[in-house]
């Protein structure tokens with residue numbers, strides 16, 4: 255059969271979604287097991303790891319915990335697991351197999367809890383999902399967590415799955431970026447984004463190099479349904495994903511990283527990370543806005559709403575300082591950090607959920623959050639994912 259170039263172009267156009275992709279529903283979940291107050295974390299961590307005699311290290315961890323801006327975190331890890339696996343405390347002992355056995359089962363289950371909430375809110379059957387993008391730093395096995403999640407949710411066998419491994423804290427941003435591209439280029443596509451992180455793969459006894467990570471990271475999962483028009487009855491865009499960019503800060507590979515080793519995943523966070531992000535975020539935002547709205551776009555940062563990955567309290571402080579943001583602008587990020595800590599790739603989904611909650615609350619009081627916003631997530635590279643968001647205004651009652 256012969257097809258002309260024009261017919262080919264028309265056929266391609268017919269396969270594309272209408273308008274920018276949008277977030278249609280959001281769900282989040284945390285392990286129900288252990289909730290640790292940040293005030294008590296150092297005492298508890300040193301007790302269970304039998305490290306109370308390292309008094310200087312413990313005092314340092316207390317100083318760090320006090321400065322994190324975190325009030326509590328959720329963990330799958332508990333004393334029962336530690337009793338069964340004392341090797342998790344000693345980086346020199348082989349423990350990767352046992353860790354992977356646990357997270358291979360738990361990471362998809364946690365993702366399922368978040369995804370069920372998102373799918374329920376979306377209101378369509380799980381079998382209408384066409385694509386799945388799964389992000390985790392705990393995926394060291396194939397078939398992986400994406401396939402298990404697809405089975406747990408009863409997705410159709412033709413669902414197109416992609417797993418993003420070891421993207422760390424920008425995994426959620428990258429997954430949403432990819433979902434936008436999939437939805438806009440496949441008419442009728444409905445993409446489930448799932449990010450699920452369990453710190454058990456990184457857990458170890460305190461030493462001179464791991465205190466910041468142990469004080470910062472927590473467990474959680476976030477799920478988002480993404481789709482472009484035409485929208486089905488009942489589907490309601492929460493955030494339109496207007497444009498998305500990824501930038502790597504040259505020469506900063508050393509600053510953030512993780513390494514899968516026999517004794518678990520090691521990670522490092524250089525002390526310069528907040529400064530490096532502070533020096534680069536404004537340019538990323540300008541580039542993203544120019545690509546969305548043209549070179550002569552004039553943006554006032556305080557006129558936007560903000561969904562920034564709360565990688566750490568000084569990162570939020572630095573971004574607030576360089577963009578001269580009013581104090582409440584990063585409140586959604588600060589609240590998520592306070593309540594859950596840094597859940598790596600899943601965190602940005604919690605921030606979007608918090609923003610959506612605030613929008614509803616403000617709307618109920620007759621106020622509205624700004625129409626335009628920016629989402630940013632950071633991770634190893636140093637990589638910065640930026641997305642420009644727009645909130646459609648729904649007439650009351652719709």
Ligand SMILES: CC(C)(COP(=O)(O)OP(=O)(O)OC[C@H]1O[C@@H](n2cnc3c(N)ncnc32)[C@H](O)[C@@H]1OP(=O)(O)O)[C@@H](O)C(=O)NCCC(=O)NCCSC(=O)/C=C/c1ccc(O)cc1
Nearest residue numbers: 321322422423466511512521523524525527565566567598
């Ligand atoms: C709460 C901190 C640790 C301290 O707050 P501060 O305002 O800087 O306070 P201080 O300057 O008084 O520092 C307190 C102590 O912490 C030490 N410190 C201060 N940052 C440091 C430091 N990166 N190292 C090692 N000591 C330090 C600092 O030297 C000091 O030690 P000391 O003088 O003995 O009390 C704060 O710096 C903080 O949150 N830092 C982390 C920022 C950060 O890099 N976040 C990660 C962003 S990217 C991301 O989210 C995830 C990436 C990821 C990667 C791998 C994965 O597996 C998963 C995910």
